[in-house]
Amino acid sequence: MSRNDVIIGVAALVLVVFSLVVSIVIPRRDPGFPGRNIRVFAVVAALLVVAMLVSVEVFGAEHEEEPASAQEEVAEEGGQESVEGDVAAGKQIFASEDCGSCHTLQEAGTTGSVGPNLDESNVDLETAVGQIDFGGGGMPPFGSRLSEEEIRDVAAFVVASQG
DSSP, rough: HEEEEHHHHHHHHHHHHHIIIIIIIHHHTTTTTTTGGGHHHHHHHHHHHHHHHHHHHHSOOOTTOOOOOHHHHOOOEETEOOOOSOOHHHHHHHHHHGGGGOOGGGGEEOOOOOOOOHHHHHHHHHHHHHHHHHTTBBBBTTTTTTOOOHHHHHHHHHHHHHO
């Protein structure tokens, strides 16, 4: 969990606690709430909502300083594409995890037909990493079985081998 996630979480917690207190706790103790203090209440509520929106906008956005996109990570080297990750290790993991039982990938010598044909895909590194890590669309997640490095290696192998 990053520092930005914590900041957004704290802002959300403050807003939720405020909302619960002014809707449940205070009215039980003071049935006339907010009464004469309606302006103060409205200003505080509006400020908390604005603070939440600002924190999401500022701390939730991806910043330019973060790692380059997967397409920028692909570099031409002597006519062969290389990507961040160990392609050879990814090929071994692809085989050991039996990815070929679902996927066709000529480079791996597989002809699975349950999942997408990876020879025909045009997926970038980050998309491949996310799909391998979290699964989806019928594919199981491998994030609990493989390390981040192993996932990146498999993704590098798939991206380097496709189409």
